[in-house]
Amino acid sequence: MPTTMRAAVCVRAGGPEVLQIRDLPVPEVRDGWSLVRVHGAGLNRSELRTRQGHSPSVTFPRVLGIECVGVVADSTDPLLPVGTTVAAVMGEMGRQFDGGYAQYALLPNALLMPVTTTLPWEVLAALPETYLTARGSLDALGIAPEGGGRLLIRGGTSSVGLAAAQIATAHGIETAATTRNRGKADALKAAGVDHVLLDDARPLEDAVHALWPEGPDHVLDLVGTSTVLDSLRLVRRGGTVCVAGSLSGWLIPDFEPIAMIPTGTRLTAFHSDTLKGSTGQGLLQRIVDEVEAGVYRPNLDRVFALDDIVAAHRRMEADQATGKTVVLPWADATGG
Structure with a gap:
C-alpha cells in the first residue's frame, strides 16, 4: 500500500484553475470507514457549483467528487473485504469530507454499494x-x-x-x-x-x-x-x-x-442521496446488469485523466458535454 496519492484539490472558490494536482497522504482506515482505490469518478454540475463557491457549507481546500467507483483497498468491515468492487454516491462526499477526485478515498461504509460487474471502469463510473x-x-x-x-x-x-x-x-x-x-x-x-x-x-x-x-x-x-x-x-x-x-x-x-x-x-x-448505500445497492446492480445486457447504452461524452481535471471542468462549465464526463485517477494524462 502506498503512503501517498495524487488528488485534484480545490484550493479555493473560483474558476477551473483552482483545481490543483497535489500529492497527499493516503488516508488511514478508521472504524466505520473503508479505503477505496478509486478507478473512476463521474463529474457533476454540483461539483462545478461547489468549486465556484456556491456551497456555503464547504470549506477549502477540499477534494471534490460526489461519486466514485473502485475497489476496497483496506477495511475493518467483514462485509467489505479487500478487493470488493464498490460504488459510492453523495452522503457529503466531496463536501464535508474528501471525495472521488483522487487515487484513494476514505469513505463511510454506509455509502459503499458492492457491485458485481465486468464493465470497464469508465463505463461503470458513468452509472451511479x-x-x-x-x-x-x-x-x-x-x-x-x-x-x-x-x-x-x-x-x-x-x-x-x-x-x-x-x-x-x-x-x-x-x-x-x-x-x-x-x-x-x-x-x-x-x-x-x-x-x-x-x-x-x-x-x-x-x-x-x-x-x-x-x-x-x-x-x-x-x-x-x-x-x-x-x-x-x-x-x-x-x-x-x-x-x-x-x-x-x-x-x-x-x-x-x-x-x-x-x-x-x-x-x-x-x-x-436517498439511494445511497444499501438502499441503492440493489437498484444499481440492476442497472449494471441491464447495461451489460445492452438494455441501456451509457452516453460517455469524454474520459479524462486526473491531470486533465481543469480541462474537464472547463468543458463542463462551457456546456460542451453531451452525456457523462468521467475522470480516471490512474490514467495517464492526455493533455486535453
Missing part, C-alpha cells in the same frame, strides 16, 4: 449518480413499470436526461426532450427520444402543445429553478413535475406555491 438519479426521478414521477404516457425531459442532453430517455424508452413511454443546441439532436435520438424540441426558437409552450395539446403527463425538469414554474404550466392538469437537476441553480426566488402550482398538478423532487 446518473442512472440512480434518472431511475429514481422516473419513480418519483409515478411512471408505471409497464410504461405508457407522455414524458417531457427538460435538459435532455445532460447525462441524467439521456439516461432517463433510455430508461423511459425501454418501458414504452412516449418521450420528448429539449435542447438549446441543434447539434445535440442526434444524441437525443440515439437515446430513444421520440420528439426533439429546440428550446431556443419559438416558445416551448407552442412546440409542446403542437405535439400534445393537453400537455405531457410528466415533466422531468433537469434545468431546475429557472424553468420549474414554466414546467408547471406545461404539464397537463393533474400531471406531475419532478425537479431533479440544478443546471440553473438551487433557489426559486419569490416562490408562492398556492399561486404558482396549478390546482391538481403535482410538484415533487428527487435527490440521489
Whole structure:
C-alpha cells in the first residue's frame, strides 16, 4: 500500500484553475470507514457549483467528487473485504469530507454499494449518480413499470436526461426532450427520444402543445429553478413535475406555491442521496446488469485523466458535454 496519492484539490472558490494536482497522504482506515482505490469518478454540475463557491457549507481546500467507483483497498468491515468492487454516491462526499477526485478515498461504509460487474471502469463510473438519479426521478414521477404516457425531459442532453430517455424508452413511454443546441439532436435520438424540441426558437409552450395539446403527463425538469414554474404550466392538469437537476441553480426566488402550482398538478423532487448505500445497492446492480445486457447504452461524452481535471471542468462549465464526463485517477494524462 502506498503512503501517498495524487488528488485534484480545490484550493479555493473560483474558476477551473483552482483545481490543483497535489500529492497527499493516503488516508488511514478508521472504524466505520473503508479505503477505496478509486478507478473512476463521474463529474457533476454540483461539483462545478461547489468549486465556484456556491456551497456555503464547504470549506477549502477540499477534494471534490460526489461519486466514485473502485475497489476496497483496506477495511475493518467483514462485509467489505479487500478487493470488493464498490460504488459510492453523495452522503457529503466531496463536501464535508474528501471525495472521488483522487487515487484513494476514505469513505463511510454506509455509502459503499458492492457491485458485481465486468464493465470497464469508465463505463461503470458513468452509472451511479446518473442512472440512480434518472431511475429514481422516473419513480418519483409515478411512471408505471409497464410504461405508457407522455414524458417531457427538460435538459435532455445532460447525462441524467439521456439516461432517463433510455430508461423511459425501454418501458414504452412516449418521450420528448429539449435542447438549446441543434447539434445535440442526434444524441437525443440515439437515446430513444421520440420528439426533439429546440428550446431556443419559438416558445416551448407552442412546440409542446403542437405535439400534445393537453400537455405531457410528466415533466422531468433537469434545468431546475429557472424553468420549474414554466414546467408547471406545461404539464397537463393533474400531471406531475419532478425537479431533479440544478443546471440553473438551487433557489426559486419569490416562490408562492398556492399561486404558482396549478390546482391538481403535482410538484415533487428527487435527490440521489436517498439511494445511497444499501438502499441503492440493489437498484444499481440492476442497472449494471441491464447495461451489460445492452438494455441501456451509457452516453460517455469524454474520459479524462486526473491531470486533465481543469480541462474537464472547463468543458463542463462551457456546456460542451453531451452525456457523462468521467475522470480516471490512474490514467495517464492526455493533455486535453
